[in-house]
Amino acid sequence: MQNNPDQFSSKIGFVLAAAGSAVGIGNLVGFPVAAAKNGGGAFLLLYIFFVVAICLPLILAELSMGRATGKSPLGAFREISKGHKGWVLAGALSLITPFMIAVFYTVLTVWLLGYFLVVLSGRLDQLATPVYFGGFITSPWIFAYLAAVIGMVVLVLKGGVRDGIEKASRLLMPMLFIMLIGLAVFVLTLPNASAGLKFYFTPQLDRITWSVVNGALSQAFFSLSLGMGILITYGSYLRKQDNLVQSAKMLACTDTGVALVAGLMTLPAIFAIYPNTNPSELSDSSVGLIFSFFPNIFMAMVPKFGYAMASFIAATFFLLAFVAAITSLVSIIEVPVAALKAESRQTRNKALALVITGVLVGAVFSALSFGQVKWLTEFAFYAGANKSLFDALVDVFYDTILPFNGLLICLLVTWQWKRHNMAAEMASGGSGGWLERYTHAAIAFWIPAILATVFVITATNKFFS
Numbered sequence: 001m002q003n004n005p006d007q008f009s010s011k012i013g014f015v016l017a018a019a020g021s022a023v024g025i026g027n028l029v030g031f032p033v034a035a036a037k038n039g040g041g042a043f044l045l046l047y048i049f050f051v052v053a054i055c056l057p058l059i060l061a062e063l064s065m066g067r068a069t070g071k072s073p074l075g076a077f078r079e080i081s082k083g084h085k086g087w088v089l090a091g092a093l094s095l096i097t098p099f100m101i102a103v104f105y106t107v108l109t110v111w112l113l114g115y116f117l118v119v120l121s122g123r124l125d126q127l128a129t130p131v132y133f134g135g136f137i138t139s140p141w142i143f144a145y146l147a148a149v150i151g152m153v154v155l156v157l158k159g160g161v162r163d164g165i166e167k168a169s170r171l172l173m174p175m176l177f178i179m180l181i182g183l184a185v186f187v188l189t190l191p192n193a194s195a196g197l198k199f200y201f202t203p204q205l206d207r208i209t210w211s212v213v214n215g216a217l218s219q220a221f222f223s224l225s226l227g228m229g230i231l232i233t234y235g236s237y238l239r240k241q242d243n244l245v246q247s248a249k250m251l252a253c254t255d256t257g258v259a260l261v262a263g264l265m266t267l268p269a270i271f272a273i274y275p276n277t278n279p280s281e282l283s284d285s286s287v288g289l290i291f292s293f294f295p296n297i298f299m300a301m302v303p304k305f306g307y308a309m310a311s312f313i314a315a316t317f318f319l320l321a322f323v324a325a326i327t328s329l330v331s332i333i334e335v336p337v338a339a340l341k342a343e344s345r346q347t348r349n350k351a352l353a354l355v356i357t358g359v360l361v362g363a364v365f366s367a368l369s370f371g372q373v374k375w376l377t378e379f380a381f382y383a384g385a386n387k388s389l390f391d392a393l394v395d396v397f398y399d400t401i402l403p404f405n406g407l408l409i410c411l412l413v414t415w416q417w418k419r420h421n422m423a424a425e426m427a428s429g430g431s432g433g434w435l436e437r438y439t440h441a442a443i444a445f446w447i448p449a450i451l452a453t454v455f456v457i458t459a460t461n462k463f464f465s
């Protein structure tokens with residue numbers, strides 16, 4: 001068992017791989033922007049509260065389910081519920097969710113690669129023009145970048161758990177941490193950076209509305225890769241002797257730490273360059289922000305640092321975001337691959353080929369939903385507006401389904417698996433102290449109550465308002 005290539009080689013190997021999954025565009029852009037728009041320090045506190053009170057117990061539940069059954073989500077739901085049809089359906093949702101997220105996340109990753117290459121070729125000034133983004137996402141070049149991204153993902157996933165996912169994370173994650181800290185230190189030395197810090201840390205309680213609360217929760221789920229079956233799958237690659245509670249804590253700390261540092265980089269940069277920024281006017285989606293606003297920040301550095309240096313900083317930023325995105329993409333595509341391999345008894349490579357083809361087709365469709373193809377652009381109609389395929393996927397699978405999947409897990413653990421069985425699994429690698437005791441109580445009562453409430457209100461607001 002020690003040298004099983006289908007398991008992580010050590011606790012730290014697992015933590016790096018799980019952090020590779022967790023640290024992504026959500027941390028680098030989603031979190032700082034959400035904090036800036038939604039009450040600064042107040043949002044920070046709310047977010048940290050959700051991570052500790054709701055997400056940590058769910059991380060433990062997913063990891064325990066995976067390790068106890070040795071299966072991917074579908075198999076784990078089936079085994080724990082002893083084949084109950086309704087629960088198998090819930091397991092299927094834990095496969096559809098990562099697949100759909102993979103589709104829109106692939107498109108974002110492709111844009112990041114494209115922006116990195118455009119900056120490298122010396123065209124930062126073009127990126128910063130307002131019309132560039134619209135032209136970029138509809139240009140045929142997208143498909144070349146898409147091929148490159150898919151190629152990289154295949155390369156990593158072909159290697160399997162230890163020689164693919166873990167090895168790539170061991171190489172890329174330290175590189176990512178160094179780039180992130182380097183950029184943050186640089187930004188903090190800019191004049192007027194302190195205005196951004198002040199904004200970041202001052203709690204503005206009046207900005208906390210229902211949608212902010214819901215946003216903080218979705219963001220925490222997304223950022224920690226919860227509700228996507230990833231941690232169930234990764235749990236199945238954990239050794240019995242690994243301490244789950246410690247691993248979960250390390251994962252949550254790393255992910256939240258990166259998000260906080262990303263805030264230290266982004267907000268001071270915005271304020272240093274545009275001292276009169278009113279953060280509530282920042283673009284609504286982080287997508288728009290990263291692609292339209294950031295190039296302007298880099299261009300604004302030109303008078304002081306010169307074009308070459310500004311381009312270098314921009315290239316580092318886009319590379320950082322790209323690396324973070326690709327390690328997340330790998331983890332999310334692993335979920336359906338592992339499930340398909342187990343369900344159909346195919347070889348890993350066959351399962352990989354099938355899933356990748358599916359993701360590729362989905363990504364091409366979403367990449368064409370920005371005006372190029374009419375039915376994809378007007379894919380759905382709800383809440384009084386036409387939505388593109390891309391937007392609909394984000395609304396359904398990022399904003400709405402993740403907490404719902406979390407709710408299903410609470411119910412499965414409490415009613416089917418029984419909490420003492422989960423407790424035994426958690427304890428197999430050493431005892432877990434307060435978090436273990438807290439999880440035991442919270443997962444049956446108030447976590448499901450909160451998640452159910454959030455799901456109902458969000459679904460109503462998003463789709464029927």
Ligand code: PHE
Nearest residue numbers: 022024025026027223328332
């Ligand atoms: N945690 C990732 C982020 O913060 C989200 C993600 C995870 C996306 C896994 C895809 C796969 O961006």
